[in-house]
Each structure stands twice: as structure tokens, then as C-alpha cells.
Amino acid sequence: MKIAVVTGASSGMGQEFVKLLAEKEAFDEIWVIARRKDRLDALAASMSVPVIPLALDLSQKDSILTYQKLLEEQNPEVAVLVNGSGFGKFGAFTSISLDEYENMIDLNAKALISMTYVTLPYMKKGGRIYNIDSLSSFQPVPYINVYGATKALVLSFSRALNVELSERGIRVLAVGPGWVNTECFKRAAHDDTVSYYNRIFEPRDVVLRALRDMEKGKDVSVLGFSVRMQVLATKLLPHRLVMKVWVNQQKKKKNTEKIARG
Secondary structure, three states, X not given: OEEEEEEOOOOHHHHHHHHHHHHHOOOOEEEEEEOOHHHHHHHHHHOOOOEEEEEOOOOOXXXXXXXXXXXXXXXXXXXXXXXXXXXXXXXXXXXXOHHHHHHHHHHHHHHHHHHHHHHHHHOOOOOEEEEEOOHHHHOOOOOOHHHHHHHHHHHHHHHHHHHHHHHXXXXXXXEOOOEEOOHHHHHHEOOXXXXXXXXXXXXXXXXXHHHHHHHXXXXXXXXXXXXXXXXXXXXXXXXXXXXXXXXXHHHHHHHHHHHXXX
């Protein structure tokens, strides 16, 4: 049985991965994972291919074990794994609770590594892993610092694992978009500390680019010329300068808003 597994499938980029993978490739089943069962059931009902909803909170180890047991019982070939679960909070470091930070680390980093680890025994040559990353993974980002740090881990992990798995013919792609119009993005702002968003992309466009970049054999996918220029700048310029520009953009935006409100 050939399947795809998509986490974070209840909305945003995860949901778009489910739809586009079903359009472009034949699977016996697509397993969709997220916390909200009603969303997963609605997605399954809208699809023309068999979609298996798994309502799991991947920040909890028991959920990873439940998924691992299902793999053992079904013994499928996992042709595609999309690690799309994750969330962020934007704001000053001490304005966000420690519980939220720990949950962010558990979901964005630990769960992604765990899902990859338990899935790999069921992947064969030609298998593909998409890890949802972020533009914030390429530089330190004040006021998004813990989220950015988790995504920096995802970027480093994905690129290194892609090299390790090349002998098995399995590819790994870090999908590193800028701002994306998702529920996660809309909920991320803890306050008005971060208020400057230079361009916002649509989830479908990010996923389409990722699918093309995987076909080209890339290990990082970045949508948009302006975003790719930002990535290049973080490689060429001192990070202290890059962070200063970022902070000044946020302050300028807030000051402009205050003037506009009178």
C-alpha cells in the first residue's frame, strides 16, 4: 500500500499539500494528521481519494507512539511525508509564557524529528520528505527568536538529512517561505511588536513551488524573488546588521501607524 502522510493538514500549507499531492500522484491512501478532527473529517469528505483522518497532538509523545503503532500494523510504503505541523508567537521574549515556548519547541522541532525517525523505515527509493520551514531560519530574528530558532534547526536538520539519505534515494526538502496567509500566521502576533510584513504569499503558491523544487533536486525551497534576495543578504551581511534593519523596520511601521491614527 502506497501512502502519503501529511501533518498539520487541517489548514494552510498542510491542507494544500494534501490537495496537490492527490492531484499529481496516485496514492492508495493519504493519512492526514492534526488536532482538529472536524477539520480533518471535512477534508476527507471533500477528496476523491481515500483520506484517513488521524486526530493527534504531535507535541505529545503518546501521539507519536500511536502513529508508530499504526505504521507497524499497516506496514505501508510511505512515498511522501510532509511535516507541516507547527506554530509561532511573535512578541518580546518575556511577554510570552514559558509553556507556549516549550510547546513550540516540542511541535516545531521534536515532533518533526520524531515523525521523520519513525517514518523512515517505511520509505523506499524515490521517497520524499517535505519539512515546512521559514524565512526566519536563515538569520536570528528578534521578537520571533524562539520560533526562528526552531526553524533554524529544521533547516539544518533537513539539509544534512538530505545528504545522509541520498544513498537510499530518498530526498528531503526544507520549505522556507516568507509570510504566508495562513491561520497560523494570523494567530502568531502576540501584540503589535511585529507589525511590518513586506509581502504575504498564498499557501497554494508555496506548495506548488516546493513540489517543483523537489523535482529539480533542490534541498531548500524559497518562493519569491524578493524573499530569495533576503536569504542571499543574510549570507553576505553580518547578522548584527540584518537584525538591526529588521528591528528598525518594525519600529518605523509602528510609528507610522501611530501617526496615521492621530
